[in-house]
Amino acid sequence: MSESPEQTHVVWHDNTISREQREQRNQHRGCVVWFTGLSGSGKSTLANLVDRLLFQRGVQSFVLDGDNVRHGLNASPELLASHGDSFAQRFGLGFSAEDREENIRRLGSVAELFASAGVVTLTAFVSPYRQDRAMVRQRVESSGGKGTFVEVFVDAPLAVCESRDPKGLYKLARAGKISHFTGIDDPYEAPQQPELHLSAGTQNAEDLACAVVDFLVQTSLITKQSE
Amino acid sequence: MSESPEQTHVVWHDNTISREQREQRNQHRGCVVWFTGLSGSGKSTLANLVDRLLFQRGVQSFVLDGDNVRHGLNASPELLASHGDSFAQRFGLGFSAEDREENIRRLGSVAELFASAGVVTLTAFVSPYRQDRAMVRQRVESSGGKGTFVEVFVDAPLAVCESRDPKGLYKLARAGKISHFTGIDDPYEAPQQPELHLSAGTQNAEDLACAVVDFLVQTSLITKQSE
Numbered sequence: 001m002s003e004s005p006e007q008t009h010v011v012w013h014d015n016t017i018s019r020e021q022r023e024q025r026n027q028h029r030g031c032v033v034w035f036t037g038l039s040g041s042g043k044s045t046l047a048n049l050v051d052r053l054l055f056q057r058g059v060q061s062f063v064l065d066g067d068n069v070r071h072g073l074n075a076s077p078e079l080l081a082s083h084g085d086s087f088a089q090r091f092g093l094g095f096s097a098e099d100r101e102e103n104i105r106r107l108g109s110v111a112e113l114f115a116s117a118g119v120v121t122l123t124a125f126v127s128p129y130r131q132d133r134a135m136v137r138q139r140v141e142s143s144g145g146k147g148t149f150v151e152v153f154v155d156a157p158l159a160v161c162e163s164r165d166p167k168g169l170y171k172l173a174r175a176g177k178i179s180h181f182t183g184i185d186d187p188y189e190a191p192q193q194p195e196l197h198l199s200a201g202t203q204n205a206e207d208l209a210c211a212v213v214d215f216l217v218q219t220s221l222i223t224k225q226s227e
Numbered sequence: 228m229s230e231s232p233e234q235t236h237v238v239w240h241d242n243t244i245s246r247e248q249r250e251q252r253n254q255h256r257g258c259v260v261w262f263t264g265l266s267g268s269g270k271s272t273l274a275n276l277v278d279r280l281l282f283q284r285g286v287q288s289f290v291l292d293g294d295n296v297r298h299g300l301n302a303s304p305e306l307l308a309s310h311g312d313s314f315a316q317r318f319g320l321g322f323s324a325e326d327r328e329e330n331i332r333r334l335g336s337v338a339e340l341f342a343s344a345g346v347v348t349l350t351a352f353v354s355p356y357r358q359d360r361a362m363v364r365q366r367v368e369s370s371g372g373k374g375t376f377v378e379v380f381v382d383a384p385l386a387v388c389e390s391r392d393p394k395g396l397y398k399l400a401r402a403g404k405i406s407h408f409t410g411i412d413d414p415y416e417a418p419q420q421p422e423l424h425l426s427a428g429t430q431n432a433e434d435l436a437c438a439v440v441d442f443l444v445q446t447s448l449i450t451k452q453s454e
Contacts, residue, residue: 015275016290017282025282048242055244055252060287062344063243072336072366083328090317091329101310102318109299110337117289119344139299 022118030115037154040161043124049209065124095180108136153194156201249345257342264381267388270351276436292351322407335363380421383428
């Protein structure tokens with residue numbers, strides 16, 4: 001990006017701003033912190049707490065969770081009805097294994113784009129299948145390098161999650177009113193080697209959020225705070 | 228976000244960082260600048276030039292174009308083969324009207340997410356159908372407010388685009404080796420009231436990029452540079 005001082009116009013050496021340039025400017029890496037666990041384990045709460053801590057440190061971060069993808073990117077067939085029936089049935093996502101696979105594939109692709117933009121990307125999805133998470137890891141690390149995918153297992157016992165039941169979904173699942181519900185009639189495949197394994201049934205969320213931020217500092221994804 | 232000074236722990240008043248907080252920190256709005264036009268009109272070049280100008284001004288910006296979605300979010304059926312045939316056929320995107328509609332729907336949803344994260348999001352896709360672009364505008368403006376979707380018509384005559392033919396696609400389309408090619412055997416519906424209409428057949432790209440940045444300043448999406 002050398003420019004001779006006598007030039008008055010911007011010089012267009014290379015049109016593309018690289019990921020490294022964005023990371024250097026932001027003073028932290030772009031990466032994906034992938035929270036996985038049962039419904040009610042506290043993934044979304046935790047991701048938002050981490051987001052707040054990162055925001056306070058001046059880090060560019062963002063949370064992807066059901067709240068911001070459910071009506072858009074990964075809308076259900078019902079929500080896509082205005083596009084016509086065949087469109088809605090083909091592209092709308094439900095809870096079958098194939099639909100879940102596409103759900104995570106789209107989210108992983110988007111998380112990778114955010115990481116490429118230099119953002120610490122926090123995702124909060126049940127993402128129950130090991131293979132789907134492995135594919136996201138591969139995509140993220142193939143563009144950002146090893147260590148840019150941080151799998152965080154938000155581990156709370158089913159009984160605890162079910163007693164919290166923040167959206168009343170366990171009750172519906174137990175009553176047979178919804179099916180394919182992870183932990184009830186659909187499996188959850190726990191991570192075997194997550195970067196972080198959090199005991200979310202007992203420890204409080206604030207302490208867990210701090211542990212995630214500490215991990216990001218330890219692995220040099222973000223810098224130690226200078227105070 | 229008031230914290231009493233004697234508290235040593237972070238206080239968790241509200242877990243969610245709002246879009247407004249991100250915009251305030253970044254000192255510019257999150258928005259979508261949607262470049263539309265024929266293949267070879269110069270959308271991607273222009274988006275990358277604008278991205279560079281914004282980067283130099285300290286703006287958080289990012290380009291979404293074929294380069295970063297073709298292998299991920301909007302992969303073709305062929306690229307999804309490892310997921311199995313039925314999955315690849317259902318979710319992989321080709322060039323039929325329905326596929327193009329879903330292509331733009333996914334991109335619009337992702338652009339909206341980036342804008343929500345406080346990023347000036349530059350998209351470079353042919354996006355030939357008026358209705359698809361209108362739906363994206365609606366999504367973006369419903370979350371960010373009027374004025375946060377900037378449609379930029381990159382208008383170059385077909386003959387000019389065809390003579391440039393940067394990827395050799397016009398030649399293939401004329402030879403009948405690829406079909407559904409916009410401008411040849413598929414329609415391009417020009418914007419009727421774009422925020423910016425650029426004559427990309429004659430003016431040079433650097434001047435056009437500056438015009439886009441000027442527009443963002445004029446509409447207060449980004450701030451005037453203080454020098």
